[in-house]
Amino acid sequence: MIVTIDDLLLKRGEWLRGEGPESDIVISTRIRLARNLAEFPFASRASQQDRERIQDIIRQVIRQSPLFEDVLFVEVDKLSELDRQFLVERQLMSREHAEATHPRALVIHPTERFSLMINEEDHLRIQAVQSGLNLEACWQLVNQVDNEIEKHVVYAFDEKLGYLTACPTNAGTGMRVSVMLHMPALAITRQIEKVFRSLQKLSLAVRGLYGEGSQAMGDFYQISNQITLGRSEQEILKNVGDIIPTILNYERQARQFLLKESHDQLYDRISRAYGILRTAQVISSEEAMHLLSSVRMGVSLGLIEDLDIPFINDLFLHTQPAHLQKLVGMELDGNDRNLERAKFLREQLGRRASAGQQKPQ
């Protein structure tokens, strides 16, 4: 049960559980549906009153359905900047939703397996997440949430064009499937651009960790469908699902290539990354992610034996600016954050390493 946003802090969100199929490379599977209520104008023409009424309608729906028992309903415009940033870091809402100024809300399920953004670009953005590669389970969940809401509201829908959205790029199914991958070896071997170009030919988009415009921090990449109209949800799932094994195979081949052809350099790179993370006194979020990326690969390849993937996943999240500040328990400026981040990493990794040594060999 979660009562406040801070209750999420020490929980491992669904997308970082480090479990599920292919979880050495696939971090998470995410599906969002864009929906609008037929009786209100889209966001760009909605008045303050319209937005408040939309929020109230969804709040009522949530109260009536057992599926939404125990969810947290958050009025985003009433949150502190730190809380908003925290929710973006956890991938529970978009940066746009965090940065807007009008009335808007977020509904979070305690497992973080689904969330609703209310009054984002569309009236409703329903999102479901699964750890690892799990397209079908993710679709089942998001579809279930959508069906539940639809019992109580009338969506804007056109017989020919499907679900109507504020931006025509989402019309039809309103569905965006994103698979988040950790692909450090393709980055090291400089083959990642080639993979991206071939994906673009298949109408698939590649983005960084935090969506549109974000850089590929920590070698995380999200692959998603661009076409939403004229293909059924199952076809879209298949379009994305069919290409993932090929990409996983490329990344695994690149890892094996590095292990075989430049084992010493790879082992050195990973060991140094681990060494810096355990000893640094000042470290930025970007540097931490970059080094954690190497360590994560080292763990998957068995080159580092005293850590596991879920623990590294936590470190990725906990060293993000808002998470770090919440863990430390106070607001910090950039310089102080870099000091505290280094201290946090030394403590976490020091503790782990000594626990690892005590294990009987």
Added chain:
Amino acid sequence: MKCQRCDKEAHFHITELLGPKPVEIHLCQDCVREYLSESPNEAVAAAGAAASLAQQMLQQMAVSQTAEELEKLDKLSCPVCGITYYQFRTQGRLGCANDYTCFRKELENLLMHIHGETQHCGKRPSRPAKHSELLTSLIRLRREMQEAIAAENYERAGQIRDEIRRIETQVKQNRS
């Protein structure tokens, strides 16, 4: 017609929409290549979906419309939410579901461009939407009420408010 940049024959007739008013440009095969590579494509790609959508529209419409046709099109407005085609074209976001009806032709072109298809197949609401026209009229009435209030025409605003309530009750009764 001659190319505006050299003396060769112009084969490309472009309507440039990035400025405040549409401008027609006539170029030959060599100069058009140069011209297109000057376009701020990279900056646009980084700015996200809305901008790249607008970019797609600009490119698409530049080849199919004259400045005159475009000026006429830009003035089209949706009777429900009041957005003009120009506003949509520049912001990349629609104002309400009815825009898909009132800008149908242009949007179908655009949707074809984006998705390669204009016929939805996939999930649909389990209950047929009986009152979609009534629901759409609520959008228009609420807007008209706001306008009446802004114009201090309270009598008219009151009439519209009653009309809105009547429709809301009707929709609610039919639903339950």
